[in-house]
Amino acid sequence: MALLTILRYPDARLHKKAKPVAVVDERIRKLVRDMADTMYEAPGVGLAATQVDVHERVIVIDVSDEGRDLLVLINPEITWKSETVKAVEEGCLSVPGIYDEVERAERIRFTALDEEGRPYEMQAEGLLAVCVQHEMDHLEGKVFVEYLSALKRNRIKTKMKKAERELVKA
Ligand code: GNR
Numbered sequence: 001m002a003l004l005t006i007l008r009y010p011d012a013r014l015h016k017k018a019k020p021v022a023v024v025d026e027r028i029r030k031l032v033r034d035m036a037d038t039m040y041e042a043p044g045v046g047l048a049a050t051q052v053d054v055h056e057r058v059i060v061i062d063v064s065d066e067g068r069d070l071l072v073l074i075n076p077e078i079t080w081k082s083e084t085v086k087a088v089e090e091g092c093l094s095v096p097g098i099y100d101e102v103e104r105a106e107r108i109r110f111t112a113l114d115e116e117g118r119p120y121e122m123q124a125e126g127l128l129a130v131c132v133q134h135e136m137d138h139l140e141g142k143v144f145v146e147y148l149s150a151l152k153r154n155r156i157k158t159k160m161k162k163a164e165r166e167l168v169k170a
């Protein structure tokens with residue numbers, strides 16, 4: 001088992017746009033395993049490769065109660081979004097301790113490849129729909145705090161930088 005380091009906001013590398021995976025091979029399957037270990041250990045319900053400084057389009061999600069229902073999304077594309085949106089409180093492993101509401105499409109359909117490179121399509125609602133949209137934003141270099149007001153975002157930046165300094169001192 002290998003745990004990866006999760007980048008913390010504000011880190012410029014969180015704003016890099018991820019490139020599509022060309023072939024789903026053993027290297028990608030190892031990345032998926034390490035990302036899943038890192039997500040479960042955190043613990044979190046999702047993790048995008050961008051957060052572990054790998055700029056390829058790979059996401060792991062597990063929104064199950066017991067936490068052993070891993071969903072792997074490689075090169076995901078949203079093919080449909082409901083017009084209805086819902087504001088849900090979000091958090092992010094790259095912005096620990098910060099929670100705020102973000103409006104997302106209530107229901108989505110998406111396509112992706114699994115860890116064997118097989119294409120699939122899925123419809124999602126509830127926490128899964130929120131999580132897929134949150135993780136796909138990471139692949140575009142977007143962190144959820146960018147939906148908040150500049151005032152809130154600047155407060156969060158200051159708080160995160162202070163926490164970072166405390167960590168370095170300790
Ligand atoms: O663990 C996580 N919980 C969460 C809760 C509400 C909305 C989105 C998320 S994703 C987050 C893990 C994470 O940062 N993924 O990028």
Ligand code: NI
Nearest residue numbers: 091092093094
């Ligand atoms: Ni996140």
